[in-house]
Amino acid sequence: AIERTLSIIKPDAVAKNVIGQIYTRFENAGLKIVAARMTQLSREQAEGFYAAHKERGFFNDLVTFMVSGPVMIQALEGENAVLAHRDLMGATDPKKAEKGTIRADFADSIDANAVHGSDAVEAAKVEIAYFFPELA
Ligand code: CMP
DSSP states (O other): OOEEEEEEHHHHHHHOHHHHHHHHHHHHHEEEEEEEEEEEOOHHHHHTTTTTTTTTTTHHHHHHTTTTSSSEEEEEEEEEEEHHHHHHHHSSSSGGGTSSSSHHHOOOOSSOOEEEEEEESHHHHHHHHHEEEEEE
16 A cells, blocks of 8 residues: 655764765655655654653663754655665664665664654654644
């Protein structure tokens, strides 16, 4: 089915100047960019976005990292988009990510892991509505 998913190119990857290389991977995989915005998140925005992780030990480091520089946020659309995008990203921990994935190629650590992607269709709806309410 045609789905949408939320993608964030994180501060580490924006700083590495690889937005275009990552967009090319989306496009080559048949994922269409249907909305996009570059922004520097406030702490409040980052905490709200990652609210599901609030009780995790890494929450504070995660939020601090996500507000450390500009991010590029996009909604992607295509066949099986949620899983297709997860496959492009690779495992959360770049040390475990398969060769040729975005995280294997561009990420440095589990915190500075280059990209975020929705993990399921329901989560994608919530995450897209959070940043692109006009798409809902
Ligand atoms: P992301 O897909 O953006 O969702 C939550 C983020 O928390 C994750 O990517 C990682 O960058 C970060 N994180 C840090 N430590 C962990 C951990 N132990 N498990 C999962 N995510 C972690």
